[in-house]
Amino acid sequence: MQDLMEVKTGDLPRFMDDILETFESHIRTCVLCTAKGFICEICVDTKRPESKGSGGSDTPPPPPPPPASCDAAAAGGARSKSVTAAASAAVIFPFDEIVSTCADCKGVFHRQCFKPNAEDECPRCERRKKHRERKQSVVQEGVEVATEAILDEESG
Numbered sequence: 001m002q003d004l005m006e007v008k009t010g011d012l013p014r015f016m017d018d019i020l021e022t023f024e025s026h027i028r029t030c031v032l033c034t035a036k037g038f039i040c041e042i043c044v045d046t047k048r049p050e051s052k053g054s055g056g057s058d059t060p061p062p063p064p065p066p067p068a069s070c071d072a073a074a075a076g077g078a079r080s081k082s083v084t085a086a087a088s089a090a091v092i093f094p095f096d097e098i099v100s101t102c103a104d105c106k107g108v109f110h111r112q113c114f115k116p117n118a119e120d121e122c123p124r125c126e127r128r129k130k131h132r133e134r135k136q137s138v139v140q141e142g143v144e145v146a147t148e149a150i151l152d153e154e155s156g
């Protein structure tokens with residue numbers, strides 16, 4: 001009941017916005033969390049101003065201190081625990097408003113770069129398909145070489 005009253009007064013949406021802003025700020029500044037983001041494989045553009053946040057602001061929020069869980073998990077202790085502005089500008093996340101996600105491989109790309117309904121496959125799907133084909137051809141070649149070796153032994 002309290003939540004419904006807070007919705008009516010506008011307190012709950014403000015509270016939720018603050019929480020979302022805190023989480024997004026952490027995700028964009030924590031080394032471990034940022035490492036789980038994506039880089040657009042189509043443009044590989046590290047200077048896209050709109051990729052800094054879903055709010056459309058050109059300036060990233062000031063980095064908060066990482067929570068203890070991230071500090072403890074970061075290996076090397078002496079390494080920096082926050083991501084540089086240049087590196088974080090290239091990283092995009094599925095929750096960004098400026099991205100499209102491939103329905104097949106769940107790859108994340110700038111909306112300007114990737115049109116999900118286009119006839120071309122996404123670059124990640126193409127790369128994975130080529131990798132599977134190469135792997136399959138290596139297996140097939142290995143079977144053929146092994147078969148030839150066995151036949152050579154039998155005939156020789």
